Amino acid sequence: MNPIKVGLLGVGVVGSGTFNVLKRNQEEIRGRAGRGIEIVMVAARDVARAKAIVGDDVDVVNDPLLVVNHPDIEIVVEVIGGCTVAKDLVLKAIANGKHVATANKALLAEHGGEIFAAARERSVAVAFEGAVAVSIPIIKALREGLSGNRIEWVAGIINGTTNFILSEMRDKGLAFDVVLKEAQRLGYAESDPTFDIEGIDAAHKATLLAAIAFGIPVQFDKAHVEGITRLDQADIANAERLGYRIKLLGIAKRTDAGIELRVHPALVPARRLIANVEGSMNAVMVKSDAAGVTMYYGAGAGSEQTASAVIADLIDITRLATAQHEHRVPYLAFQPHAMAQTPILPMAEIRTGYYLRIQVRDQPGVLADITRILAGHGISIDGMQQKAPAERERTEIIMLTHQTREKNILAAIADMEALSTVPAPVTMLRVEELA
Template identity: 45%
Template sequence: MQPIRLGIIGFGTVASGLVSILATQAHGSRAKIAQTFTIQKIAVRDLSRPRVVATGDIPLTDDPFELVQDPNIDVVVELMGGTTLARDLVEQAIRNGKHIVTANKALLALHGNELFALAEQQGVQVYFEAAVAGGVPIIKALREGLIANDIDWLAGIINGTGNYILTEMKKPGAVFEQVLAKAQELGYAEADPTYDVEGIDAAHKLTILASLAFGIELAFSRVYTEGISQVSADDVRFAQAFGYEIKHLGIAAKEPSGYSLRVHPALVTKTVLLADVNGVMNAVLVHGDQVGATMLYGPGAGGAATASAVMADLYDLGRLWQAGTSHFVPPLGRYTADLKATATILNIDEIHTGFYVRCLVEDHPGMLAAISQTLADFDISIEHLHQEPISHDDQANQALLAFTTNKVREATFNLALAKLEALDGMLGKINKIRMSDF
């Protein structure tokens, strides 16, 4: 049988993991699938750089366009990242009739609609299990395993760096900047941590999950994205006292008036399993109309874990290849024409959610009454409350006040917040964090 000929673009940790896996599984996988694979060529950025895995007689090139034009390559495995050059390469590869396997969430979140449509037109497949939650087979679960469900909502911890930072913030005396520095030292966070810390990476992934869940076109630009840099150790501590953990979530929910797509820190009840997902681990909680709540958990990054997802895509492709069929599961579970193109995505102002609030106030008896009354004017009630006098001498008569509210329209809450900030005795800006309601 003719092996499937792979061209790999990029040679970072995931590609290295894949080359390692293929070294033992390219020809040794007969028991699992009667299809072999061969690496035809690898495109690298710098030919002179030393490699962490042996490449044997696999030719390397520093011109990735060689691969997408090579008639002897059947599948392009895009592991270079980025959204400009990668987009050109993937598009050309599809036009040249090559199947695509990619781990590039940014590329798909931004340009997936065009790329998937083009692939459908060209009769080739685009697989991307590795793009969300690394080794966790969440794409397959949403697209195939839970296919009989209308998904009501999903909520995921889909950025390991962010989850590591929030986990470390639970330690007494933790300070965001120091925890971030430690994450960088350990290699969990990039030198420029913006993508992880500000939620952009999670928003890319949420975009993909939401399309799979709801059958809507990819809508990255409509995802509300808020990072974790405003979460303080006090917030983590107060949240825990109220019975919650703070997690950086990607949430996609079907609401009566549209879809809510958002990435932000959120208080998660400790009784929910998602609250116990710590460190660099990822987890996605999915609620389907038939199945109820189900969760997939595992490593969201790492060369070997992510490569194992890429390899699973190759096995899937291998079976189609063997069968000589072009009847495959569409990338987003629906054919392009059946994706909802005009889905209403709610503005963050329109969502209904509970809030956690932390503020610094003058510590006098009337303060709480003033706050309660201001909230009551907007029909907002306080659920949990915690007040803590500041112990430093120079801040006597000050207190940290934290409370949670019932569910309220965000726009309404923001009006109330403006009134609170204008109250006599309110010192500085108020910090708010949304509550999750599952």
Template identity: 45%
Template sequence: MEELRIGVLGFGTVGTGTVRLLLTNGELLAQRTGVRFRLVRIATLDPQGDRGLDLAGIEVTDDAWKVVDGDDIDVVVEVMGGLEPAGSLVLRALRNGKPVVTANKALLAQRGEGLIAEALRSGVELGFEAAVAGAVPVIKALKESLAANRIQQVYGILNGTCNYILTEMREKGLPFATVLGEAQRLGFAEADPSFDVDGIDAAHKLTILASLAFGTPLDFERVTVEGIRHVSDVDIAWATEMGYRIKLLAMARRSGDEIELGVRPVLVADASMVATVEGVFNAVFIEGDFSGTTMYYGRGAGERPTASAVVADLVEIGRNRRSGARGRVPTLSILPQHLVPLPVRDSREQSGEYYIRLEVRDRPGVLAQLTEVLARFGISIDAIHQKGRSQESAVPLVMVTHETTERQVRDALVQIAALDPVSEPPRLIRIESGLA
């Protein structure tokens, strides 16, 4: 039986899961592919660490270059994360003619163009199913299952940490800081949660999905990013009362000759499918011109789900090698010569409905002042909600706008914030209607 000799860069959570899967299901993989997957070498900063695995016959080293340069390695799995040294190691492996499988969304989003070009020059595969949504096979769906479609939009919940925090805030009525601390204690959030709660992780994943969906080069810098640090339990309570839930939504959408790219907290209707995605789960929705909307749901992170996606790419490489196929599926789902940098619409020019929360002193004429400013900027109000009355202390006033641009709303809120009855900076959250 043909053999595929594997070298692994990184032996943390995902690396351990990948090795565990290959050792546990090796015989099943051989039956399904006609290829025997053999672990040859693992590079880690802690070669002596005990992972509870039988590593007999597998070299464990702290020299990562032995993995990418070794003549006894056919394919490299990169699960160490970060930009460096991962980027240099992956580039060397590709230049050495070795296919690479990576779970590194940051590396792909920020340096993917160079790596893909090198893979093309070397005539080898660069697999990254594990870089987006763990075991959820959304990359394969875009590259193959939906290849006949012109994709209109891709959106979803791409960060389980943020989704867990927002779910707990809604269900328990707790503030962000309290729930974040609990998430860290349970291992759902990192000690430094910035990449997750500031939206960076989701934006890296959206960069990859948008490139596959629209045939445009990878360009993380073009994504508008807003995290969830400023989402208040007050806003979540208001959203719930109004029939909405707040989600950190990643959205890539065609808009004429442009695309919209953004990660931000939004209000979604309780009746929508995206609203039902709770806890640490991920979901991706893809709308094609012939397929309509399809949904992909599952665990987006963790040892086993991510390992499943890593090994799925290894299976693809093994099958290609056995059949002699080469370049069967373009890395970004479209032939390289047809990649087109599409203009990205300024997020401030995007139209939609908006939720506005103000803290105001309840005085005669306050509402007239507010609506006068909004009218000056061409903004009409669909609904107004207010609880409590007090001339001494501020009370919350919530307004929902009709469709308008973000620029109009933000410009109006600058003037509203300066009004004497307004005691705190206004809170603005986009409402995404029409989602599955």
């Protein structure tokens, strides 16, 4: 089966990321989707710049209508942003019977009603995983993963810029204006940061989450929107002292009287996992009747992070657009012919760090023997503690090693246990940095 043809509107940060990841992972993606996915035409304001990104195999045009009107293109990816040109193009693509994938939260939060109605009319998909907490498949979790639940509330850190600013204000005790300038310098905040710091971006996302959680229309105009610009450093410190952290939360909550839909800074107990989500990371908590509390964590912005979501949407559309059995989600994620025969390694061949607890007789030269053994097996030491002797003649050495192969550490342990100064088996545990 020929690859499904995709047109790309916009080759900025997200567009170029989408192009690059789709190209880099094309074999794996074909193995998962059951069909290749190929960007055949891109529309860009700066054609020369776009050509430099996508190369010669792809048509680059200045007029986006050439993409949405292209007869062979089945899916249009809209990553222009904003609500003017993007809206017209999305509606035109839908009218032309094309599926749409978009990361444009503003467009969907403000005009979703009109767009989804048009898409329903033409029986096309409008996929928007990239519109909320990009790296985290939260739309899928809410819309499909928790579909058996009655959802009670959703509360999330869904704007990375403001979470970075709040983390820095707390961590370094700096004022809002100072941290904002730093965020702008580091690229975490736009030169005009209004959308982020006034809570508008988070409210767009909360509006979408509320709609899919509770089955209500998108109603951005009803959202309470409050940013972090009026937050006083004193209150951040007070919150800390009371056992709380201040986070900008997007909240959608079902009550007997109606839905609460609000974005504002809030004190969150410091012991909650979500209170410890720092820097530009995002996290969304969901409370539902059967699953209980679940939480989803990941980067909330970035070129390839957003591409991850856009491409997942492309794969979903590809699978559903051609609904024979082989285009369903494969049992083990990949089509049978695309399964790998990569071997599973024996434990001796794995690499990780190690923790060793070595009981030794308290004699001169013991530590020298042990470090010589480790060095002899090519193992370097990351840290060491010697414990006060529990018995008079014994002491314990506790050691962390840098990464090595398990066979090396096992050989070193065997050598240590052969020493007359090591009277008991060495305790070994693995260390996983998970960085």
